[in-house]
Amino acid sequence: MNWDIFAGRWNQLKGDLRSQWGKLTDSDLENAAGKKDKLVGILQERYGLVKDEAERQLDAWIARIDRR
Numbered sequence: 001m002n003w004d005i006f007a008g009r010w011n012q013l014k015g016d017l018r019s020q021w022g023k024l025t026d027s028d029l030e031n032a033a034g035k036k037d038k039l040v041g042i043l044q045e046r047y048g049l050v051k052d053e054a055e056r057q058l059d060a061w062i063a064r065i066d067r068r
Helices: 003-008 010-020 026-032 036-047 051-067
Strands: none
Touching (some): 010 026, 010 051, 036 051
């Protein structure tokens, strides 16, 4: 799934994101608003990840979502 499609399905996927990363708040998800760079930054902040690891985890999650 490319990021344009992801952003278009943002409202549908927010619950799945919270299931995967329980430390994300509604405010975090509203601030990210479907933008990958913002979401990666929030994951870094909440989970203490380096940028590459946050991107890797997010990309892996998106690949799983895309296969559903």
